[in-house]
Amino acid sequence: MAYLELHNISKTYGQGDYATEVLSNINLSIEEGEFVAIVGFTGSGKTTLVNLINGLLEPSSGEVLFKGKPVSGTSHERGVIFQNYSLLPWLTVEQNVLMAVKEAFPKREKAVYKRKAAHYIEMVGLTPAINKLPRELSGGMRQRVAVARALSMKPDMIIMDEPLGALDALTRGTLQDQILNIWGKDKRTALLITNDVDEGIYMADRIIPLRPGPRATLGPEFKIDIERPRDKTEMNDNESFKKTRNAIIEYLMDIGNERKSEATEEYVLPDLTPKDFVYQFK
Amino acid sequence: MKQSITLGKVTKFMGLGFLSTLKDLFTGKLEKEDFKGFLRKVVVPIASILLFLGLWHLGSQSLYNTEAEFKIEKALNDQGPEAAEAMRECIASGDISCQPNTLPSPAKVWDSYKSLLKDHQIISADKTEFAEKTATLNAKRIAEGKEPIVYTGRPSFVDQIFRSLKTVFAGFLLALFIAVPLGIFIGLSPTLKSAFNWFIQIFKPVSPVVWYLLVFMIVKTLLIDSSEDSSFTISFISVGLCSMWATLVNTAMGVSSVDKDYINVAKVLKLGTFQKIFKVILPSSLPLIFTGLKITMSVGWMVLIAIELLAQSPGLGTFVWEEFQNGANDSNAKIIVAMFVIGIIGFLLDRLMLFVQNTVSFEKTDAI
Ligand SMILES: Nc1ncnc2c1ncn2[C@@H]1O[C@H](COP(=O)(O)OP(=O)(O)O)[C@@H](O)[C@H]1O
Numbered sequence: 183m184a185y186l187e188l189h190n191i192s193k194t195y196g197q198g199d200y201a202t203e204v205l206s207n208i209n210l211s212i213e214e215g216e217f218v219a220i221v222g223f224t225g226s227g228k229t230t231l232v233n234l235i236n237g238l239l240e241p242s243s244g245e246v247l248f249k250g251k252p253v254s255g256t257s258h259e260r261g262v263i264f265q266n267y268s269l270l271p272w273l274t275v276e277q278n279v280l281m282a283v284k285e286a287f288p289k290r291e292k293a294v295y296k297r298k299a300a301h302y303i304e305m306v307g308l309t310p311a312i313n314k315l316p317r318e319l320s321g322g323m324r325q326r327v328a329v330a331r332a333l334s335m336k337p338d339m340i341i342m343d344e345p346l347g348a349l350d351a352l353t354r355g356t357l358q359d360q361i362l363n364i365w366g367k368d369k370r371t372a373l374l375i376t377n378d379v380d381e382g383i384y385m386a387d388r389i390i391p392l393r394p395g396p397r398a399t400l401g402p403e404f405k406i407d408i409e410r411p412r413d414k415t416e417m418n419d420n421e422s423f424k425k426t427r428n429a430i431i432e433y434l435m436d437i438g439n440e441r442k443s444e445a446t447e448e449y450v451l452p453d454l455t456p457k458d459f460v461y462q463f464k
Numbered sequence: 465m466k467q468s469i470t471l472g473k474v475t476k477f478m479g480l481g482f483l484s485t486l487k488d489l490f491t492g493k494l495e496k497e498d499f500k501g502f503l504r505k506v507v508v509p510i511a512s513i514l515l516f517l518g519l520w521h522l523g524s525q526s527l528y529n530t531e532a533e534f535k536i537e538k539a540l541n542d543q544g545p546e547a548a549e550a551m552r553e554c555i556a557s558g559d560i561s562c563q564p565n566t567l568p569s570p571a572k573v574w575d576s577y578k579s580l581l582k583d584h585q586i587i588s589a590d591k592t593e594f595a596e597k598t599a600t601l602n603a604k605r606i607a608e609g610k611e612p613i614v615y616t617g618r619p620s621f622v623d624q625i626f627r628s629l630k631t632v633f634a635g636f637l638l639a640l641f642i643a644v645p646l647g648i649f650i651g652l653s654p655t656l657k658s659a660f661n662w663f664i665q666i667f668k669p670v671s672p673v674v675w676y677l678l679v680f681m682i683v684k685t686l687l688i689d690s691s692e693d694s695s696f697t698i699s700f701i702s703v704g705l706c707s708m709w710a711t712l713v714n715t716a717m718g719v720s721s722v723d724k725d726y727i728n729v730a731k732v733l734k735l736g737t738f739q740k741i742f743k744v745i746l747p748s749s750l751p752l753i754f755t756g757l758k759i760t761m762s763v764g765w766m767v768l769i770a771i772e773l774l775a776q777s778p779g780l781g782t783f784v785w786e787e788f789q790n791g792a793n794d795s796n797a798k799i800i801v802a803m804f805v806i807g808i809i810g811f812l813l814d815r816l817m818l819f820v821q822n823t824v825s826f827e828k829t830d831a832i
């Protein structure tokens with residue numbers, strides 16, 4: 183029995199004529215301590231999949247099993263880093279983290295909470311900004327607060343929904359390393375959603391494409407057999423990296439083209455012949 | 465240096481940013497590029513005020529002449545040329561008995577303003593004198609367990625302003641304590657929302673006069689045994705009920721439309737109901753709640769005048785009505801003074817609300 187299992191999941195939004203099946207027939211299993219990445223185009227249903235796993239949404243059919251038990255509602259065992267940080271703008275960095283710590287470890291002393299929060303804020307290198315409000319921080323800093331908040335609950339599994347999608351390339355690189363560092367320390371199970379193939383390959387043990395929706399399904403998985411800790415610059419010359427990268431991109435391009443050709447088929451062109459204007463002037 | 469920063473901040477905070485520009489002008493700190501802003505923020509308003517006063521002056525002059533000519537003509541038609549001549553002289557001499565009764569000029573209004581202030585000084589002197597005189601007597605009466613003697617003289621204009629402010633604040637607090645909690649409950653529960661919706665839709669547009677009558681009916685019966693003057697109670701409750709709807713609707717809307725991301729955070733962190741309401745829902749709906757409270761404050765101040773007038777509760781409304789009934793020579797001018805006082809206080813109340821809002825809420829709102 184795997185740590186996290188998804189059996190024949192499908193998810194439909196809306197009802198009746200307005201129903202759209204966003205996800206269809208999703209099967210996935212993740213082992214304990216594994217780092218899995220899912221790549222997919224925007225709008226293919228990645229956030230929907232994440233919310234099914236963290237318990238914010240319920241599947242229309244199929245079941246999600248976490249440690250063998252069906253998921254119902256959210257849990258402190260699964261920490262979430264949202265796509266758009268979702269920090270509470272009226273709370274400082276410390277207060278945002280404290281809120282999570284207090285919920286995850288009820289009935290402790292105030293000093294204990296403060297110490298825990300300070301620890302996680304230090305871990306992401308934000309101690310100097312501890313009393314700042316989110317709007318006073320850069321995008322990268324905000325995302326680090328979100329990381330600290332998710333980790334501070336000591337979740338068994340950490341679920342990241344395009345955590346670095348809105349950041350510039352340099353900040354992105356640093357944060358990738360930071361997340362990997364933290365993950366490497368106690369090897370928690372991790373699920374990373376991303377739209378960047380390189381990021382997936384750099385960070386994950388296994389990378390699975392999500393075919394574009396509606397009725398999105400998971401594609402074939404690609405194993406990344408590159409030794410950790412990985413080195414970005416070295417990896418660019420690594421044969422295995424190149425091969426995997428090309429294979430995934432080719433796969434994604436193919437399904438992209440497939441979708442395009444499907445789309446063009448839908449247009450029925452009217453049966454018209456262009457008028458011969460030139461004829462009139464002869 | 466530090467002081468100028470804080471002054472600038474505070475005035476900007478309260479939407480009175482032009483004050484700091486004015487200060488920069490006098491301290492010589494104004495930069496060249498600020499000059500355009502200075503023109504727009506200081507010179508243009510002053511020019512428009514002067515223009516307004518000028519037009520007002522001309523308008524009142526022309527109304528005065530129309531009325532004067534009508535009076536002379538009437539005297540001529542009714543009583544003959546001699547009476548007309550007498551009337552003309554009477555008007556020219558400035559005699560109170562025959563002055564045209566029309567829109568007063570700015571100068572007259574200013575004179576009335578000064579006379580109202582003087583009147584206030586006389587009355588307060590009178591009051592202190594009375595307090596001194598009765599001090600020993602009252603101490604004795606209290607010792608004997610009797611009611612102390614209180615000043616029952618006519619309230620001055622300034623007293624009435626404070627009385628009105630007291631009424632409006634009492635009404636505002638009533639609205640706050642009813643509308644905000646109720647709005648939160650309605651916003652949280654779709655069931656309560658449909659239970660209260662008809663109620664809100666029907667009572668929201670009811671006019672202040674009707675609210676007053678309704679409150680009057682109820683309070684009069686409830687206080688039937690008490691000999692005390694219930695006009696204050698009636699007017700502040702009417703003001704509160706009349707003005708609370710904006711806050712109720714805005715609070716309910718703010719609470720029910722909290723950003724889904726924040727709700728998701730609350731769910732993922734598994735916040736309890738209490739935490740969720742006080743740490744997530746309320747802070748995120750504060751801007752809307754304050755928008756409602758600001759409307760409540762201005763509606764309250766606006767309906768106050770009408771309600772005081774009906775309730776015969778001393779205050780600006782009663783002042784205006786009494787002056788109108790009075791028909792003395794400077795009554796019209798006093799009414800205009802009251803109008804400006806009402807307007808300026810309304811404006812200051814709005815700025816006060818903005819200040820509180822910007823202090824409490826995480827979002828900064830600019831003054832309009
Ligand atoms: N609450 C919802 N109701 C209806 N449709 C939704 C809802 N949430 C997402 N969708 C639709 O589902 C699809 C997938 O959305 P999402 O999971 O957010 O994609 P991604 O995260 O991959 O960009 C989109 O077409 C979106 O419009």
Ligand SMILES: [Mg+2]
Nearest residue numbers: 228229265344
């Ligand atoms: Mg998404």
